[in-house]
Amino acid sequence: MTDDLPALTGPVEVVGAGLIGTSVALVCRRLGLEVVLRDASAENVRTATGLGAGRSATATDRPQLVVVAVPPAAIAGAVVDALHRTDAVVTDVGSVKSAPLAAVAARVSPADLARYVGSHPMAGSERSGPLAASAALFDGRPWAVTPHADADPAAVGLVESLVVECGAAPLRMDPAEHDRAVARISHLPHLAAVLVAGRLAAAPAEHLALSGQGVRDVTRVAASDPALWQQILEANAGAVLDLLGEVRADLDALMAAVSADAGADLVDILARGNAGTAAIPGKHGGPARPTRSVFVSVPDHPGELARLFGDAGEIGVNIEDVHIDHDPGRPVGLTELVVEKGRAEHLLAALESRGWTTHR
Ligand SMILES: NC(=O)C1=CN([C@@H]2O[C@H](COP(=O)(O)OP(=O)(O)OC[C@H]3O[C@@H](n4cnc5c(N)ncnc54)[C@H](O)[C@@H]3O)[C@@H](O)[C@H]2O)C=CC1
Numbered sequence: 001m002t003d004d005l006p007a008l009t010g011p012v013e014v015v016g017a018g019l020i021g022t023s024v025a026l027v028c029r030r031l032g033l034e035v036v037l038r039d040a041s042a043e044n045v046r047t048a049t050g051l052g053a054g055r056s057a058t059a060t061d062r063p064q065l066v067v068v069a070v071p072p073a074a075i076a077g078a079v080v081d082a083l084h085r086t087d088a089v090v091t092d093v094g095s096v097k098s099a100p101l102a103a104v105a106a107r108v109s110p111a112d113l114a115r116y117v118g119s120h121p122m123a124g125s126e127r128s129g130p131l132a133a134s135a136a137l138f139d140g141r142p143w144a145v146t147p148h149a150d151a152d153p154a155a156v157g158l159v160e161s162l163v164v165e166c167g168a169a170p171l172r173m174d175p176a177e178h179d180r181a182v183a184r185i186s187h188l189p190h191l192a193a194v195l196v197a198g199r200l201a202a203a204p205a206e207h208l209a210l211s212g213q214g215v216r217d218v219t220r221v222a223a224s225d226p227a228l229w230q231q232i233l234e235a236n237a238g239a240v241l242d243l244l245g246e247v248r249a250d251l252d253a254l255m256a257a258v259s260a261d262a263g264a265d266l267v268d269i270l271a272r273g274n275a276g277t278a279a280i281p282g283k284h285g286g287p288a289r290p291t292r293s294v295f296v297s298v299p300d301h302p303g304e305l306a307r308l309f310g311d312a313g314e315i316g317v318n319i320e321d322v323h324i325d326h327d328p329g330r331p332v333g334l335t336e337l338v339v340e341k342g343r344a345e346h347l348l349a350a351l352e353s354r355g356w357t358t359h360r
Pocket residue numbers: 015016017018019020021038039040041044069070071072074075078093094095096120121122123124125126127128129130228232
């Protein structure tokens with residue numbers, strides 16, 4: 001699997017046994033590697049240990065690789081500590097790369113700095129802590145590897161081995177370019193979700209009762225930990241502010257188009273949204289493939305969803321994504337199966353012939 005890369009043989013030390021750290025630890029344990037855990041919270045180490053993610057670290061451990069997975073503001077300090085304490089390769093999984101690199105470079109020798117290679121898995125969730133961890137978290141996800149100019153190539157290779165072992169796709173990037181990229185594809189979307197969700201907080205119950213999948217899709221990440229996101233946004237303020245300025249101009253143009261009844265301008269703005277969603281690469285980094293949603297009513301009984309998935313499998317159509325919405329007051333769930341566009345009609349017809357109620 002990691003043919004041209006140095007072998008990850010362990011021990012692996014994880015500093016910060018939360019969502020991301022414990023997920024990395026679970027992958028490494030699944031590979032049979034020795035994993036040692038450190039965390040400012042003894043309880044999180046206990047919880048992660050209980051999940052089978054490794055054991056508590058001791059002063060005599062000699063890790064091959066240290067993975068720093070603490071909140072953004074604590075990353076530089078934990079990386080410096082790991083470089084001073086061990087002779088291991090050290091990576092971190094923080095969401096922003098330039099500011100921690102500058103802080104580490106100011107505090108360690110060039111020889112120690114050569115063993116530090118930043119990285120960033122583009123996977124996670126709105127939940128935090130070890131109980132939200134999963135060894136499958138990184139499957140098929142991009143994972144940026146952001147070496148500085150003087151990084152040891154063998155250290156870069158070892159970090160890429162970890163990424164590949166986690167089932168993710170390593171993407172090598174310059175730290176500053178990475179920060180501009182995540183401002184666009186992660187930090188701005190997060191803030192957009194927060195602004196939309198903020199309009200719901202004190203909304204009348206009768207408005208909220210109409211909520212469907214659209215509002216849930218657009219607001220999901222707004223449920224994330226505010227303290228974590230404050231630190232992410234502070235660490236990437238420059239790139240985020242540039243984009244927010246562009247969005248402010250877009251918002252002015254949008255308000256003018258809506259208020260002036262300027263239909264053509266409004267269509268242009270909406271069409272830019274179409275172009276943006278089409279530009280997002282497909283799963284596994286491939287080109288975006290057009291998909292279509294197929295809606296199926298599923299009785300609210302044990303085993304019905306499994307039967308639907310089983311039927312789709314027998315029909316030979318791959319389900320790219322799935323959403324389930326409950327029909328208020330009726331014992332059915334409306335299930336949205338997202339499938340390759342060219343397969344949707346075949347799936348609909350075959351499900352109907354097996355007795356499923358579909359909606360076009
Ligand atoms: N949450 C997400 O979806 C993603 C987060 N990240 C990055 O991963 C890092 C960790 O995030 P999560 O796992 O979500 O957070 P988390 O809150 O689940 O875990 C952080 C852990 O670090 C511990 N900790 C805090 N300060 C520490 C210190 N000084 N020394 C040792 N342990 C310390 C906490 O007790 C906690 O167990 C962050 O830098 C974040 O930017 C990266 C990709 C996705």
